[in-house]
Amino acid sequence: MRKLVTLIFSTVLTLFALAACGSDSDNKTDQSSMTGMSMQSKTGSADAVKDEIVISGFAYVVPESFTPGQKVTIRNNDSVEHSVTSDTKGTFSTDVEGGETATLTLPDQPGTYTFYCTYHPNMHGTLVVK
Numbered sequence: 853m854r855k856l857v858t859l860i861f862s863t864v865l866t867l868f869a870l871a872a873c874g875s876d877s878d879n880k881t882d883q884s885s886m887t888g889m890s891m892q893s894k895t896g897s898a899d900a901v902k903d904e905i906v907i908s909g910f911a912y913v914v915p916e917s918f919t920p921g922q923k924v925t926i927r928n929n930d931s932v933e934h935s936v937t938s939d940t941k942g943t944f945s946t947d948v949e950g951g952e953t954a955t956l957t958l959p960d961q962p963g964t965y966t967f968y969c970t971y972h973p974n975m976h977g978t979l980v981v982k
């Protein structure tokens with residue numbers, strides 16, 4: 853019995869050592885392929901979701917058009933806070949923390965609205981209400 857336990861123990865140790873070794877090199881390949889995958893899936897999900905404004909890499913991904921008064925989810929995939937703020941002061945402005953979502957209620961008036969980020973004024977986007 854004791855012999856069996858020793859055998860199992862040493863087998864487990866060997867497997868553990870192998871796994872530890874293996875996962876070291878695996879991790880590197882995993883990470884690089886994960887990065888590639890997550891970048892792909894970001895583009896994919898931005899295309900798939902029609903009523904979300906996605907902020908990713910300090911850029912807005914905006915669906916083609918919205919309906920008047922629509923409540924739009926703003927999804928911030930960056931780690932820093934952004935905002936969706938109308939260029940025309942007071943039309944709309946919503947802040948969204950890094951990694952969070954926020955809801956923006958769009959104007960009732962159809963039109964083309966340009967907006968920017970109050971934290972990064974070089975970020976610009978356009979949304980169409982019709």
Ligand SMILES: [Cu+2]
Nearest residue numbers: 934969971972
């Ligand atoms: Cu920003």
